[in-house]
Structure formats: structure tokens, C-alpha cells
Amino acid sequence: DTEVTQTPKHLVMGMTNKKSLKCEQHMGHRAMYWYKQKAKKPPELMFVYSYEKLSINESVPSRFSPECPNSSLLNLHLHALQPEDSALYLCASSARQGLMSEKLFFGSGTQLSVL
């Protein structure tokens, strides 16, 4: 299995709602990521988990809360979002290539609309 699976594919939520995005991989990768991509822009890193521990938080607002229940699962909990948070949210996992490189495998993303 060489896939990263994200659910749901589409999500519409109000600013007072609480929702969660889910990501799953069964490739045995040690690192998992959340990226945010606005329309016609490149992806931007949000969080990195390494061995199930949060290793990087790129100054993301607290209304985004990541969780890594086990080595195969990654969640992103959403609360009190703003319309400007509408974007494609991408999950990825990575495999080490050589000493200093990580090859990333991306899911298809969750298209989030905040009303």
C-alpha cells in the first residue's frame, strides 16, 4: 500500500463548528505532515510529526489542533475557523532517502470551505 488516504474529500463548516480532518498511511513512514494550500499558491507547511511526536509547528493559530494517535494516523482538529482558512489541506508522510533527504507522499487533500 503506497497511498496516503485523507477524509473527507470536501468539507463545509460554519465559523462556530468543530470538525476534524483525518489522514492514514500504512507505508510504515516515521514522519507525517499537514500542509495548507490556498488557490493558485504553493503548499505551506503547518505541522510535522516525527515518531508520533509533534516536532514542527510553523506558528499555526491554535484554532488548528493536530493529533497523532498512532504511527499510521494523523488528525487535524478545527475549531472557530475563519473564512480565510478556506483552502486545500494536504496530508503527507515521508520516507528517508539517503542521509539527509525525505521523499514525500501526499494524500489527495481535503477541500475546506468556511462560511
Add this chain to the structure above:
Amino acid sequence: KQEVTQIPAALSVPEGENLVLNCSFTDSAIYNLQWFRQDPGKGLTSLLLIQSSQREQTSGRLNASLDKSSGRSTLYIAASQPGDSATYLCAVPYGGATNKLIFGTGTLLAVQP
């Protein structure tokens, strides 16, 4: 601060043409450079990863080169096909980390049948 730019922003070519996409980065102290493909509304697919010690990588009709000293990489696509139509992004690690990627601005490629 690392900045990654791609030229051209958009490109339209007839089927069968060979083409080159360009990627420039400002900080040459990189561990590697990766090229990705993204179809509309979808995730990214890794195409090629070039280690800093390498000068090029090949996969099928794709060839990527890396010149760290000049801060440039090129992705060469041979005999383009309509199925190659997508956005192509390059990415390099930043902040001294191996797993934090900064992506280029992307090139939107359209291959006309």
C-alpha cells in the same frame, strides 16, 4: 531566507514537443531538491528527488538537473503528452531541517493534442 521561484508561470505546448521547466532558489545550502506534479484539486505526486551530491536524476521521459552553485534546477520533459498537463512544483528543504520543504511558485503546463 530561502526563496524558490519558477519560470515560466504557465506554458502551453503542442503534443510531442520537448520542454524545460526552470526552478531557482536563493540559498544554495540545500540537502536536495524535489520535483512534484499536481493535478487540479489534487495532492502532489513526487516525480524526482536529486540529492545535493548529484547533478541529475532520470525517470522515464523526465530528467531533472541540479546546479547548486548557481541556485538552479531544470526539469526536462521529452515527447510531451496531453496527460502531462498539470502544475509542476519544485521544493527544497529550509531552516536547516531535512523535512521542512518550501515550494516554488509552480509552472502550469498545458499540452495540446
